[in-house]
Amino acid sequence: MRLVLQLVARLFLIVVLCLGAATIWATFDAYRSVDRATAASAQRVAQALQALYWHEFLLRSSRTREQLLPVPEWRTLETMKLISPGVCVEFQPAIAFEKPLCGQSEGLGKTPPRWFASIVPTFLGSHAEVIRPVSPRAATAGTVVATPDETAAISLAWEYILNVIDVALLMAAAIALLASLAIAHALAPARTIVTALQRMARGQYRTKLPRFRSMELAMIGSAVGELGGRLEEATEQRAALTRRLIEIRDDERCALARELHDEFGQNLSAILAFANTIETASTKGDKHNDVAQDARMISQATHHLMASLRDALKRLRNPLPAELGLEASLVNLVDSWRSQSSARPTIQLDLKGDLTDISGPAAITAYRVAQECLTNALRHGAAREISLSVERRAGDDDALLIRVDDDGGGDAARVKQSAGFGLTGIRERVAAAGGSFSILPARGGLSVAATIPLAA
Structure with missing residues (x-):
């Protein structure tokens, strides 16, 4: 009431x-x-x-x-x-x-x-x-x-x-x-305070309130203003800390990628060379030699490990937007998934707006979101069709909207509660960029959307 x-x-x-x-x-x-x-x-x-x-x-x-x-x-x-x-x-x-x-x-x-x-x-x-x-x-x-x-x-x-x-x-x-009119007039500033609190709930912490004549309402307005300032400072500090942690994590991933490439890649190449040599030497005398068969199995396992290593290195190294730009890196990402297997679901890429001048953390965040969402849809679902849409909304609300829809029949509520590293990393990146992230049920599957403001 x-x-x-x-x-x-x-x-x-x-x-x-x-x-x-x-x-x-x-x-x-x-x-x-x-x-x-x-x-x-x-x-x-x-x-x-x-x-x-x-x-x-x-x-x-x-x-x-x-x-x-x-x-x-x-x-x-x-x-x-x-x-x-x-x-x-x-x-x-x-x-x-x-x-x-x-x-x-x-x-x-x-x-x-x-x-x-x-x-x-x-x-x-x-x-x-x-x-x-x-x-x-x-x-x-x-x-x-x-x-x-x-x-x-x-x-x-x-x-x-x-x-x-x-x-x-x-x-x-x-x-x-007369008393009702007086009470309504005295409580009219409460609507302004509620509106300010609603804007604060949407992330607009610096909400300036007018000066109220009533001492009590003036105290409430002052408290709301101080709360907004503290929330903005805390949000900025948290975003800065998250960005710093992401930078450290990216550096560690790059270092790990180098270690994997230098150590595991070279050792796997050496194992493959030794296996080929053993296989060649064993087949000279007897093509059905057990040693030659073991060598071929070692070669196959090594090829599988090297393929897995290449996939891991792609995910660990610096994303392509730093080198090719956002638009080209998204096209390359979709093409790489399409070329891996003809039995994979159809992937549609829809790019809207001018994406040429998007670079830096915003481009890397958008690429990581698209990469993780496509990976989850391909590996953890039974989707037959996946749609990746990237749209730039120009004007006062300059932001980048990334949306991935699939018909894999996933449970949105269960995915939201998932504590996997992939989704957690996406949420952290989007929050650090000052954006929003949502997982909603779609027709036959899931709809994952992220909004990344470009003004920041």
Whole structure:
């Protein structure tokens, strides 16, 4: 899951939790606001009746008369204005058949659902009536009793919650949208960092990143840049070491070739000469002499050893590109394999592009790759047709592509895991040249490809 979506999901969860907490608080506050309105109504009506009481008391000039109120009539429009909606007020002691004076409750709030009307009183409790004396100094003046209407209180709470939820939802949507845009903008440089890492994975280690405003992203960008520099240095050092090892190995191979030619070649020639002499001397008297037959067998074995030695010397000595050039050496390589036996598979050579100016390590590496791939296809497979393609890709991506396809039915996975000296040497040479090497399954066999950059 993308990081932006994860952060937005977490933000959405936080918003939902805050919205739930706001709803609970709004429910409690709206439900208990009726208690505050009841107390305020009782207090206002008690103060109004207290003024009426002392006015009537002074007019009558008597301290012994009881039950002065409700005289004059206190159930007036002015008193009605002092009572909050959903609250009923009555005066005690009340006269017979007197009904409480209630504030307007019809149409007050929206009708709540049944589950809300049953849940809220269960958890928040019921409302208590509020009693206020008309006059603290005259206990006989009576009291004011304010009682809240339960149905009106729940309706008010429900309407208040709906209003709060509407505003909270709008705010939550706006916060989620703006925060998502802010998060996406803040994480946008992560794509640049990922792209840089992908280029580094392809070998482009010197990848310059822009300067980021965020301190954390700037630290990551700096670390990526340092990592790329170190990887490039390590790759250059490894390539230089590999080239040096290849040079040493080539020198050792040349020295070994000279030793084989000087020592084994001369000794084999001497053995062949002695065998011919023995055979000639033995056949003078008796053509069916056993010694002559042994001498002929020695000659045949010597010829076989000399042929093997010549093949080994061809592989050990300096490749032909150093002398003939890449194109001519590839033609010579294919012709030498074709001329060895008529029963060998068909070898097709396809050269594309200008190969005349390719020399030095690139030409030697290309020749060695083609030589080893042809040798493996001819010796270790049952191919009937082999194709050697060498193409030079000009332009900005100046590189040499060598590809060998055969129909010998080899297993690409097993060949990849092979630890033979031939394939290992090819991989080392191509890596030292800064190129790439791959072994893939082809139609009926294997496809071995190597890319050698020429700019380096």
